[in-house]
Amino acid sequence: MKYLKLPSLWALVAAMAFAVPAMAQEFRVGFVSLDRILREAGAAKAAQAKLEQEFSRREKELNDMGAALKSQSERYEREAPTLSESQRQQRQKQLIDQDREFQRKRREIQEDMQARKNEELQQVLERANRVVRQVAEQEKYDLILQEAVYINPKHDITEKVIKALNNAR
Structure with missing residues (x-):
């Protein structure tokens, strides 16, 4: 009895060994580099240009304020020995x-710029994620990763996503 079960067990193992590669070939994985998308995509470049123009x-x-402050400071250093x-x-x-006012304005601009950058970045990321989903559905990917060791x-499907994102304008 034991000998009869052993060949059927081997047949089952052999069938599974052939089935596993077939299943593995059906599972498609892709990778997208968000850093690269944010550097190279037209939407990201346009957002950066918009921010530069805005600020x-x-x-x-x-x-100009910093240059004036520096000039006044240098003038003070030259004239200090003769002043009462x-x-x-x-x-x-x-x-x-004046330096306090300069530092306050610099912080204010940096905070405003960071807030606007985050808004623009969020819009680009939302568009990029929609395009990633479209590419994944069209090409029948099962999993798309954004970070990996x-x-x-x-x-890597980043180039496809960048091209689709640039064409989606």
């Missing part, structure tokens, strides 16, 4: 106040 005036004002104590203290106080380049 260029404020950045120029800040740069009260004049030195008054000019130092003015420079400190290692990925074989043959599974």
